[in-house]
Amino acid sequence: MGVKILSDSACDLPEEIINEYNIDILPIIVIKDEKEYLDKVTIDPNKIYEDMLKGESYKTAQIPLYVFEDKFKEYSKSEDSIIYIAFSSGLSGTYQTSLVVRETVKEEYPDLDLEIVDSKSASMGFGLLVYKAAKMAKEGKTKDEILKMLDFYVDHxxxxxxxxxxxxxxxxxxxxxxxxxxxxxxxxxxxxxxxxxxxxxxxxxxxxxxxxxxxxxxxxxxxxxxxxxxxxxxxxxxxxxxxxxxxxxxxxxxxxxxxxxxxxxxxxxxxxxxxxxxxxxxxxxxxxx
Missing domain, CATH: 3.30.1180.10 (Hypothetical Protein Tm841; Chain: A;domain 3)
Structure with a gap:
């Protein structure tokens, strides 16, 4: 039994770090002309920037409720403690959505061991929290030790x-x-x-x-x-x-x-x-x- 780190694509970590530390990433939704894409899965950021230089526009949407529900139910079968580090609540509704879904899932799976942390951060600032947490998890640190670190990083x-x-x-x-x-x-x-x-x-x-x-x-x-x-x-x-x-x-x-x-x-x-x-x-x- 260990600690598993879950986050979302707004953390902007390089793929090699995500893979090395086995970080579970949920993609943010990207919208162009009413068509939905998954950030860094079905659309690449370079494509977005190329289009924006041509005058085209993109919108983003938070991770859907059902995605959280499916992921949390998947983790309910795990013996690991889960820490979901969320994109800043001041910039997205993702954090609040995850809190609501956790309570719903725990009604069916009361033993779900899931902590949710508002990073209050964006891009690589958010990513450094996720990176540090994943490194500590790989080193065998406890859930409480990782949460203590995250409290400090959020503030500093x-x-x-x-x-x-x-x-x-x-x-x-x-x-x-x-x-x-x-x-x-x-x-x-x-x-x-x-x-x-x-x-x-x-x-x-x-x-x-x-x-x-x-x-x-x-x-x-x-x-x-x-x-x-x-x-x-x-x-x-x-x-x-x-x-x-x-x-x-x-x-x-x-x-x-x-x-x-x-x-x-x-x-x-x-x-x-x-x-x-x-x-x-x-x-x-x-x-x-």
Whole structure:
């Protein structure tokens, strides 16, 4: 009997990590022209970004109730403890849906050992929680030890996002039409945070090169109580691996970091933030396990 980690595709972890640590991933639904796709299963994020550059639009939908029901019933037959780490409740209804389904399933299967954690995080920030939990599970850590770690990570994980075109944030309802128009006109690149599980603009920078410098300044300010050299730093990107590698090199030079997880942003965020999005993730305080 051990611990099994369940999550969803909004965690944006690379496939090799998912496979190595046997993480069970439920795909977010992606919608284009009323046709539904499964994130990273029947549609690739690169396809989405290519289409968005051509002016096409995508929407996303939360994981259906029946998918949770089938998965939870499957796990009811397992002797493992299950931890489902959910996409931020401030950005999706997935977390609330999973809570409702768990209670329904437990009426039929009262011995189901399932904990549900609101990551209050997105993309690789969410992914680092899942990654750490899966590593601990593979090492034989207990459910309580993993849940303790997750509580800390939820409170201390930092997200720093930027988007290449503010127009995508308007389409996603994050800025007004006037802000989007003025931002595009002046080449303004917003920098965003995740606060209380929601995306919040925190800086406005003119020009791409200034964005990189400002993002490093924010890391420096927010990592005063953390040893970044001994952390895993997450970097996710909207189809722009060159930008991801550039910011990686800058972080290496400035902070001495050597351990990175880099991956493309999936549909849950990418369909709203657009191609060219760049995001950084780290802990603002060391975790003392």
């Amino acid at each position: 994980i930092e997200h720093i996002f930027t988007v290449d075109d503010i127009e995508y944030l308007f389409r996603g309802g994050r800025v007004s039409r006037t802000q989007a128009f003025v931002g595009s006109l002046l080449n303004i690149k917003p920098i965003l945070d995740v606060q209380e599980g929601k995306l919040v603009p925190i800086e406005k920078v003119r020009g791409r090169n200034k964005v990189f410098k400002t993002m490093l300044e924010i890391i420096d300010k927010r990592s005063e109580n953390a040893d970044l050299q001994h952390q895993i730093i997450g970097i996710s990107h909207g189809g722009d691996i060159e930008a991801a590698m550039k910011i990686k090199a800058m972080i290496e030079e400035k902070f001495g970091c050597t351990d990175f997880v880099i991956n493309i942003i999936g549909s849950a965020i990418g369909a709203h933030s657009g191609p060219g999005t760049l995001a950084l993730f780290f802990l603002n305080e060391n975790y003392d396990s």
